[in-house]
Amino acid sequence: MSNASWIQMPPEAGLTQVEALAALRTSEERFHAFVTSGTNVVYRMNADWSEMSQLVGHNFIADAPQPTNNWLAEYIYPEDQTRLLATIAEAIRTRGVFEMEHRVRRLNGSVGWARSRAVPLLDAQGAIREWIGNAVDVTERRQNEQNLNEAQERYSGLLNSINEGYCVIEMIFDDNDTAVDFTYVEVNPAFEKLTGMSGVLGRRVRELIPDVEQRWLDVYGRVALTGEPARRIDEVKPINRWFEVCCFRMGGPESRKIAILFNNITAQVETENALHASEVLYRGLFNAIDEGFCIIEMIFDAANRPVDYLILEVNPAFEQQCGLLDATGKRILELLPDHEPYWFEMYGKVALTGEPVRVQVESKALQRWFETRAFRIGGEGSLKVAVIFNNITERKNVERKLQEQAHALSDLDRRKDEFLAMLSHELRNPLAPMTNALHMLRLQPHKDPVQRQALGIIERQLGQLKHLVGELLEISRITTGRVQLRLERIALSGVLHRAIETAQPLLEERRHVLEVSAPPHPVWLQADPSRLEQVVVNLLTNAAKYTDPGGRIWLSVAQDGQEAVLRVRDTGIGIAAELLPHIFDLFTQADKSLDRSQGGLGIGLCLVQRLVELHGGNVAVTSVLGQGSEFVVRLPVTSLDLKPLLPPQAEVVRPAGKCCGVLVVDDNVDAAQSMGALLAMHGHEVRVVHDGAAALEALQSFPAGVVLLDIGLPGLTGLEVARRIRQLPALKDLVLVALTGYGQESDRERTREAGFDHHLVKPADFDAVLKILEALQ
Structure with a gap:
């Protein structure tokens, strides 16, 4: 203690005892005045510090008016005692100044910091007589230093741990305050990884990147001069990298340092990494996105079941997306008492497991649909969940309407198919008597020219009508999935031969020249020959009609x-470009003229x-319109190792023999009577009835050999009539012929199971009926 040196002055030689005592008293008074008038702690220690003679604590530490040997334990913090004693020993050894900062027990019982300094008082021989010291309360300063160190540690730890690059630069300006360069003052470990530059501290950017763009210097220069922070996404072309940058000035207006x-x-x-990287970036994203965003904290009951959640934070879009106002700090059940439990279950699972979720779900309480993403914030044990959501109610309404329209169109299409099937089947009923009547007219002798001409017209038009009805029936079967192919190994040449025979009358009528080319070897297919013949006939007749x-x-x-590639090409009228994409659609026709000279329903293709x-x-x-058309059919060929085909069995047509009894059963009176009349004209004995019960009754007295039996009879159906006939031993040899509008394999299977011997599709070909009768002879 420098200003206490006057205390150690010895009494001068020659002073009387009284004068010496007076001088000592004066010195003590001065010391006491000095101690009591100051604010620092003052203490006196003996030569080896084993005893504290006196201590004035000034409300920092407790006073010690009496000498004490226990001062170390009473005043000094335990962890600092060893270090303090070592410092004292060194001061005693050197007879120098003792100086140290250490912790002490404060008057209020807490721990404080003191900066202590003591000087030795020497006697005439230079030996230490005692120590006079003072101590200053530096608790606040040490706390500030500790806080500063902790802040610096957090700052350094943050900068060293983040994935983002960080640097502090000092701008360099010319005389016109134009930024011309900058020096790197500080960088974090991620700097080199993100920029690819190393060893930058203390160096200028133009030294490291000579071609650095001036716009970067201008941005940083503006920040340094104005103090306004900047955010920028741009490219540093010399190093071929894009950066997202946030920068702000460090210090006051005179500072030229910028943190980046x-x-x-x-x-x-x-985006999530950038969000966690910087509160500034996070907040900008939080406020800028159009999606609703909130952070919630789940609330669980005693059984650990999620029962509610607290809304901690929302972004500006939150209210617009969900319609909930002033939600921050409130529980969802306060805002929305009818909030559905499945929301709690979903967010609760995210909080407990940490597994994110993304769903589209409806809030019935809000009458809105949301596309929602949720993920836990924090590690295991955190109950905070971040939720990003979009109101997709309008989109869901559009989807629902589209689904309803699709269902309506599907139902309409189904009903259309059912109507076509019903229409084509019902049209067959009047065709049967008309066909029979035509056969009856053919058998009439002595027809005059007018009758023959009228008969030809009826025959051609009836044939056309049968063709149209056949097409309607075919398309209805296909669209309703009732077509069954009867596949077999066939040579394509046979299909072509039969198709040409079928189309030949039309080709000759229109005077077309048909050129056919085929390879010398057979092209084998696994196919239904009648269906493929139908394909080729339709293509040929289509070409004939439109040429x-x-x-x-x-x-x-x-x-x-x-x-196998089959081509049909013509020199016809061609197809308009706008019609080509739809040429295979149902009911599409190239001929749109008012006269519809080519006819047809637009079903064939x-x-x-x-x-x-x-x-x-x-x-x-x-x-090409006006230059003809070409249709190309491609079909898979079959392998060559299949079993060889058996030679086709020649059809045996037996000559007409004696007549037999025929029972005709049909609820269509005209069809039944016309068929009966035709059979009678061919010499057969005929009985006609119109329902199943009458048929069974007639067979008791009428010696029929054949029954032509309609399937769709009222009451007792044709199938049931056949089953009952087969149960009668007396009629076991009776030939049953089914007459029906249905000709699929499944339909034929049902008639076989009922006991029918033959299955004819209406309008039945009368020649086929005659062949059945002739076979009985």
């Missing part, structure tokens, strides 16, 4: 790898496509 936080977004660093009389048509077949696809193939068309 940045991310290398060349690899598209995800002016005297035109040319080419039919060719080739094998291309594992495909649709049938072609559906039947080809059922065989695993495809059909395409190319055409």
Whole structure:
């Protein structure tokens, strides 16, 4: 203690005892005045510090008016005692100043910090007589230093641990306050990884990147001059990297230092990482996104079941997306008492497991649909969940309306198919008596020319009507999924031969030249021959109808790898470009003229496509209006190691023998009577009835050999009549012929199971009926 040196002055030689005592008293008074008038702690220690003679604590530490040997334990913090004694020993050894900062027990019992300093008082021989010291309360300063150190540690720890790059730069300006360069003052470990630059401290950017763009210097210069922070996404072209940068000035207006936080977004660093990287960036994203965003804290009951949640924070879009106002700090059940439990279960699971979730779910209480993403904030044990959501009610309404429209269209399409099936079946009923009547007219002798002409017209038009009804029935079967292919190994040439025979009358009528080309070897298919014949006939008749009389048509077949390729080309009117994409659609026709000279329902090409696809193939068309069309059918060929085909059995047509009894059963009176009349004209004995019960009754007295039995009878159906006949031993040899509008394999199977011997599709071909009768002879 420098200002206490006067205390150690010895009494001068020659002073009397009284004068010496007076001088000592004066010195003590001065010391006492000095001690009591100051604010610092003052203490006196003996030479080896074993005893404290006196201590004045000034409300910092407790006073010690009497000498004490226990001062170390009473005043000094235990962890600092060893260090204190070592410092005292060194001061005693050197007879120098003792100085140290250490912790002490304060008057209020707490621990404080003191900066203590003591000087030795020496006697005439230079030995230490005692120590005089003072101590200053530095608790507040030490606490501030500790806080500063902790802040610096947090600052350094944060900068060293974050994935984002961080640096502090000092701007360099010219005389016009234009930024011309900057020096790197500080960088974090991520700096080098994100920029690819090392050893930058103390160096200028133009030294490291000579071609650095001036716009970067301008941005940082503005921040340094104005103090306004900046955020920028831009490219540093010399190093071929994109950065997202946030920068702000450090210090006051005179400072030229700028702190920069940045991310290398060349690899598209995800938004979540950037959100956690910086509170500034997080807050900007939080407020800027259009999606609703909130942070909630789950509330569980005693059984650990999620029962509610507290809304901690919401973004501006929250209210717009969900409609809840002033939600922050409130429980959801306060705002929405009818909030559904499944929301608690979903968010509770996220909080407990940490597994994120993304769902589309309806809030019935809010009458809104939401697309929701939720993830836990924090580690295991955290009950906080972040929720990002979008109001998709309008989109869901549109989807629902689209689904309803799709269902309505599907139902309409189904009913259309059912109508076509019903229409085509019902149209067959009047065709049967008309066909029979036509046969009856043919058998009449001595027809005059007018009758013959009228008969020809009726025959042709009836044939056309039967063709149209057949097409309607076919398309209805295909669209309702009731077509069953009877696949067998066939040579495509046989199909072509039969199709040409079928189409030949139309080709000759319109004076077309048909050129056919096929490979010398057979092209084998696994196919239904009648259905493929139908495909080729439709293509040929289509070409014939839409080619002016005297035109040319080419039919060719080739094998291309594992495909058979069939082409039908013509010199006809062609197809308009806008019609080509729809040419295979149902009811589509190229002829839109008022006279509809070519007729038809627009079904043929649709049938072609559906039947080809059922065989695993495809059909395409190319055409130029006015220059003809070409249809190309591709079908898979079959392998060559299949069993060889058996030679076709020749059909035996037996000559007419004696007549037999025929029972005709049909509720269509005209059809039944006309069929009966035709059979009678061919010499057969005929009985006609119109229901199942009458048929069973007639068989008791009428010696029938054949029963032509309609399936769709009122009351007792034709199938039931057949079953009852087969139960009668007396009628076991009776031939049963089913007459029906249905000709699928499943329909034939049902008639076989009922006991029928033959199955004829209405309008039944009368020649087929005659063949059955002739076979009985």
